[in-house]
Amino acid sequence: MLATVFFALQQQIPEGFSPVTGVPVTEQIPAAPLVIASYAFFLLLMVFYLWTKWRRIGKVETEMRALERRQAEKR
Amino acid sequence: MKKLFVPLVVVVAAMFVAAPIAIAEADYESTMLLVQKIFYFHFATWMAMTVAIAVCGIASVIYLFKGSKISDWCAVASAELVVVFGVFGLFSGSLWGRKAWGVWWQWDARVTMATMLVLIFLGYLMVRKYGGPGSEKLAAAMGIFGAATSPFVYKSVDWWRTIHPQTTVMRTLGEKWPGAWLLVLFCSAAFVLLTVLLLTARVRLEAMRSRLDEMYLALED
Numbered sequence: 307m308l309a310t311v312f313f314a315l316q317q318q319i320p321e322g323f324s325p326v327t328g329v330p331v332t333e334q335i336p337a338a339p340l341v342i343a344s345y346a347f348f349l350l351l352m353v354f355y356l357w358t359k360w361r362r363i364g365k366v367e368t369e370m371r372a373l374e375r376r377q378a379e380k381r
Numbered sequence: 382m383k384k385l386f387v388p389l390v391v392v393v394a395a396m397f398v399a400a401p402i403a404i405a406e407a408d409y410e411s412t413m414l415l416v417q418k419i420f421y422f423h424f425a426t427w428m429a430m431t432v433a434i435a436v437c438g439i440a441s442v443i444y445l446f447k448g449s450k451i452s453d454w455c456a457v458a459s460a461e462l463v464v465v466f467g468v469f470g471l472f473s474g475s476l477w478g479r480k481a482w483g484v485w486w487q488w489d490a491r492v493t494m495a496t497m498l499v500l501i502f503l504g505y506l507m508v509r510k511y512g513g514p515g516s517e518k519l520a521a522a523m524g525i526f527g528a529a530t531s532p533f534v535y536k537s538v539d540w541w542r543t544i545h546p547q548t549t550v551m552r553t554l555g556e557k558w559p560g561a562w563l564l565v566l567f568c569s570a571a572f573v574l575l576t577v578l579l580l581t582a583r584v585r586l587e588a589m590r591s592r593l594d595e596m597y598l599a600l601e602d
């Protein structure tokens with residue numbers, strides 16, 4: 307029984323490579339994820355850039371307020 | 382500029398809401414189909430980067446020869462934007478190339494030179510951050526050389542045979558497909574206005590940092 311299945315499988319395997327005409331849809335690179343990734347990356351990049359600037363402005367403002375207090379105390 | 386800032390934010394936000402809708406509605410290109418839609422932001426980001434490079438180059442020249450503080454702030458702010466837009470340009474190009482060329486990356490003249498250009502401006506920012514006192518002048522020289530490199534990047538596709546589309550793409554697009562041409566111009570305008578906006582905010586940050594340094598010096602005295 308097992309030998310019969312093995313023999314049948316062996317017969318189905320083609321020898322070497324053979325070309326196929328018309329690439330199946332499942333084998334093509336899908337465009338939608340690439341387009342979505344491109345626009346999503348831009349959005350994320352902008353959000354990240356603005357967040358870093360926002361944080362830096364906040365830090366500088368805090369430092370400035372602290373210095374102003376120290377200057378007032380010194381006087 | 383202070384009065385214009387808020388209206389400009391509103392205009393740019395509206396443009397960035399409208400742009401993806403218009404891109405989704407636009408027709409497919411005949412050979413590349415859907416993936417060609419990356420082009421609209423891909424091209425626009427290089428336009429914004431070109432504006433930032435020009436600002437950095439001019440501001441660096443003014444800083445080197447006149448020593449103006451504002452031009453130094455403009456130079457560092459624009460160099461940062463060159464890197465941000467450059468990274469997006471390379472990333473979106475890579476995604477487009479995956480479908481159009483079948484590879485994530487191709488060492489062709491345009492792609493390689495654009496990478497080098499982004500690296501020059503990344504170098505500029507590193508010199509500014511870690512160069513210590515006097516690094517502003519060294520960075521300004523880098524900014525000038527970076528700006529001088531950009532025309533070579535632009536013409537690279539005409540001078541060398543590469544698989545990247547040539548500079549004639551925009552000219553022929555206007556004749557063959559005016560709708561797409563107008564959409565590219567709209568996206569480019571949105572990106573350039575975004576550059577102006579970010580540049581203004583970033584220059585303000587530099588001005589604040591400069592004021593902070595002055596306050597530290599005043600406190601020490």
